[in-house]
Amino acid sequence: MINFEEELKKFHPSLEVDDAADAIHQHDLSDVAEIIVGMLKDERFRNDEV
Amino acid sequence: MNCYKCGAALSEKDFCTACGADVSKYKKIVYTSNRLYNEGLEKAGVRDLSGAIMSLRESLKFDRSNVEARNLLGLCYFETGDVVGALTEWVISKNFRSKKNLADDYIYAVQSNPARLESINQSIKKYNKALMYCYQDSKDLAIIQLKKVLSQNPHLIQGHLLLALLFLDSEQYARAKKSVASVLAIDVGNTMALSYLKYANKMLGIEEDDGAGAGGSLTSKKKKSESVRAAEGSVTYQSGNDIIIQPADVHEPRGASSLLNILIGLIIGVAVTYFLVLPARIQVARNEMSDELKAISDNSDAKSARISELEQSVEALEQEKTQLQTAIDDYTGSGGDALKVDALLVSVKGYLDNPEDPTQIAETLYSIDRDYIETLASDSYRSLYQKMMSLVAPSVSAKLYESGKASVNQSDYTTAVTTLEEAWFFAKTLEQPDPEVLYELAVAYQMAGENDKAKDTYQSVISTFPDSSTAGKASERLDEMGDGTGAAPEASEGGGNTQAAESTQPADNGDEGGADAGADAAAGGEGDNAAGDAAGETPDGGELETTETVQG
Numbered sequence: 001m002i003n004f005e006e007e008l009k010k011f012h013p014s015l016e017v018d019d020a021a022d023a024i025h026q027h028d029l030s031d032v033a034e035i036i037v038g039m040l041k042d043e044r045f046r047n048d049e050v
Numbered sequence: 051m052n053c054y055k056c057g058a059a060l061s062e063k064d065f066c067t068a069c070g071a072d073v074s075k076y077k078k079i080v081y082t083s084n085r086l087y088n089e090g091l092e093k094a095g096v097r098d099l100s101g102a103i104m105s106l107r108e109s110l111k112f113d114r115s116n117v118e119a120r121n122l123l124g125l126c127y128f129e130t131g132d133v134v135g136a137l138t139e140w141v142i143s144k145n146f147r148s149k150k151n152l153a154d155d156y157i158y159a160v161q162s163n164p165a166r167l168e169s170i171n172q173s174i175k176k177y178n179k180a181l182m183y184c185y186q187d188s189k190d191l192a193i194i195q196l197k198k199v200l201s202q203n204p205h206l207i208q209g210h211l212l213l214a215l216l217f218l219d220s221e222q223y224a225r226a227k228k229s230v231a232s233v234l235a236i237d238v239g240n241t242m243a244l245s246y247l248k249y250a251n252k253m254l255g256i257e258e259d260d261g262a263g264a265g266g267s268l269t270s271k272k273k274k275s276e277s278v279r280a281a282e283g284s285v286t287y288q289s290g291n292d293i294i295i296q297p298a299d300v301h302e303p304r305g306a307s308s309l310l311n312i313l314i315g316l317i318i319g320v321a322v323t324y325f326l327v328l329p330a331r332i333q334v335a336r337n338e339m340s341d342e343l344k345a346i347s348d349n350s351d352a353k354s355a356r357i358s359e360l361e362q363s364v365e366a367l368e369q370e371k372t373q374l375q376t377a378i379d380d381y382t383g384s385g386g387d388a389l390k391v392d393a394l395l396v397s398v399k400g401y402l403d404n405p406e407d408p409t410q411i412a413e414t415l416y417s418i419d420r421d422y423i424e425t426l427a428s429d430s431y432r433s434l435y436q437k438m439m440s441l442v443a444p445s446v447s448a449k450l451y452e453s454g455k456a457s458v459n460q461s462d463y464t465t466a467v468t469t470l471e472e473a474w475f476f477a478k479t480l481e482q483p484d485p486e487v488l489y490e491l492a493v494a495y496q497m498a499g500e501n502d503k504a505k506d507t508y509q510s511v512i513s514t515f516p517d518s519s520t521a522g523k524a525s526e527r528l529d530e531m532g533d534g535t536g537a538a539p540e541a542s543e544g545g546g547n548t549q550a551a552e553s554t555q556p557a558d559n560g561d562e563g564g565a566d567a568g569a570d571a572a573a574g575g576e577g578d579n580a581a582g583d584a585a586g587e588t589p590d591g592g593e594l595e596t597t598e599t600v601q602g
Contacts, residue, residue, distance in 0.1 A: 002249050004219040008185070010242070011212055013178040015134035017171040023138045031114040033079045037054055040072075 051080055083113035090122060098239035099126045117147045124156060130237060131206035133160070133170050173203035180212065189216050200232075207233050207240065214246045223250040224293070387426065393418050394431065397438055408442040409449070415439060416472055439479045447477035451487045454494065463498035470494050485515035489524055496531065505531055 015023055051060045054076050058068030066073050090105030106123040109116055124139035137160065140153035160167060176199045183192035196213040199206060210233045217226035227250045233243040381387045397414040415438055423435055450473030457466035470491040477487040492507030508531075511524035 002215070002218055002246070004215065007215050011181055011208060013181055014132065014174045014208060016174050017134060017167060020134045020137050023134060024141050027138060027142060029114045029142070031110065032112045033054060033076060034114070036075055036079065
């Protein structure tokens with residue numbers, strides 16, 4: 001049985017064209033490569049300290 | 051593939067040949083990203099856009115600089131109606147690679163049609179408004195708004211899904227299936243659409259097919275699916291979006307029965323036309339004809355009246371013409387006034403030219419109509435005429451008397467009558483007319499056998515000149531004629547005839563005879579006056595009374 005209210009929660013307002021600029025600026029561009037690089041940097045830094 | 055540290059191109063070694071950084075892990079990350087991109091590409095190829103979007107997003111999570119993955123992700127977003135999401139990915143892709151990037155073409159394609167972009171923008175706004183209606187529990191308004199949105203932007207999957215949800219909520223399962231079918235035509239792997247389809251089929255009692263084939267079979271299946279529910283005397287089946295319920299025992303007529311029905315229908319149609327339509331048409335036609343007939347009749351009456359009027363006018367004009375012609379003839383004809391005037395003028399001229407010979411003048415004056423002189427002539431004309439008569443009458447009457455008398459003696463009584471009549475015509479205009487002229491005329495009448503005229507003339511002599519000797523002679527003559535023999539006695543005294551002498555004897559014998567004659571004349575005066583009027587008539591109609599009138 002479909003619950004209208006529950007299903008309705010899955011729908012969100014779509015971005016309008018005027019909001020495209022904000023959407024681009026707020027876009028999360030982090031990826032695994034950046035995370036791994038950061039982890040490696042932190043490890044190197046820790047090793048250097050040691 | 052470039053080094054994450056220095057950006058140099060990497061070789062097949064696990065370290066960067068430029069900076070010596072360990073790139074083995076980095077390479078694995080990039081390979082994973084590429085693999086996920088390939089999966090996304092494969093799913094997009096079979097229109098599983100939802101799966102492709104998931105794979106591509108995973109790919110970008112591993113390597114955000116994967117431009118191909120980002121471009122394809124934007125493309126999938128655009129196909130699902132998320133234009134802003136697509137533009138976002140393409141712009142970011144362009145930032146990662148500004149040259150030789152497909153994102154340039156995609157962005158240009160969208161921006162080069164501003165009207166279409168604006169239409170899409172409006173559809174997004176309306177979708178958001180419809181979603182707001184749903185939150186406010188205004189589901190009917192939401193449905194109306196969504197229909198408008200989807201007419202503008204048929205690729206907006208979220209709109210189709212929301213509409214399907216609303217239909218499911220209002221138990222319009224067939225319409226919900228239709229909306230879901232629209233979604234699955236764009237995105238065959240849409241999870242939400244598949245779940246809605248499953249639910250709708252369940253509610254409609256339709257057995258579902260396996261997995262993803264349900265969506266595909268829905269689109270490849272014929273739209274008309276039958277589900278027969280044997281209810282009490284009714285059969286229910288679905289045709290498109292409509293559910294049809296009809297009695298079970300309905301049999302459509304076929305063959306001969308349909309032909310018979312058609313024939314009956316034709317007969318009824320003909321009968322209706324004949325009894326209902328035709329009389330009205332006939333009546334209309336009759337009315338038109340009667341109107342035309344009436345108009346023609348009115349026109350004919352008007353023309354007849356006009357013709358009568360013109361005929362009367364013609365008749366009046368003919369009469370007037372006749373009158374005018376008569377008047378003209380009276381004036382210009384042989385007996386016309388113009389000739390009468392001309393005759394008088396001729397006589398005047400003749401007298402002026404030769405007053406010694408009034409004979410021709412006399413002829414002219416004698417020919418003028420006495421009636422004209424008495425009634426129609428002007429006073430001046432009459433005066434002139436009388437003047438001329440007074441000038442020529444004495445000599446003319448004497449000459450004519452002599453001539454007439456000579457004719458009597460020569461037994462030319464016809465000439466004598468004519469001449470003496472003319473002589474008396476002139477003589478009676480004198481103040482003292484010679485009674486011998488009248489007497490001689492009576493004798494000429496008598497000699498010519500015109501006894502009635504003779505008697506009348508004798509009577510005129512007696513009545514006009516009662517004291518003269520001529521009256522006695524006339525009385526004697528009259529007595530002689532009174533025997534009724536009518537025998538023309540001999541010529542008058544101047545002729546030397548014995549009978550004439552005998553006729554004169556009674557006159558010589560006595561005044562008594564003359565007196566008796568006078569008494570007889572007096573006694574018969576009244577009656578003779580009328581006879582005298584008749585006897586006194588000249589050929590041209592002159593009377594003795596006329597003479598009296600002239601003398602008066």
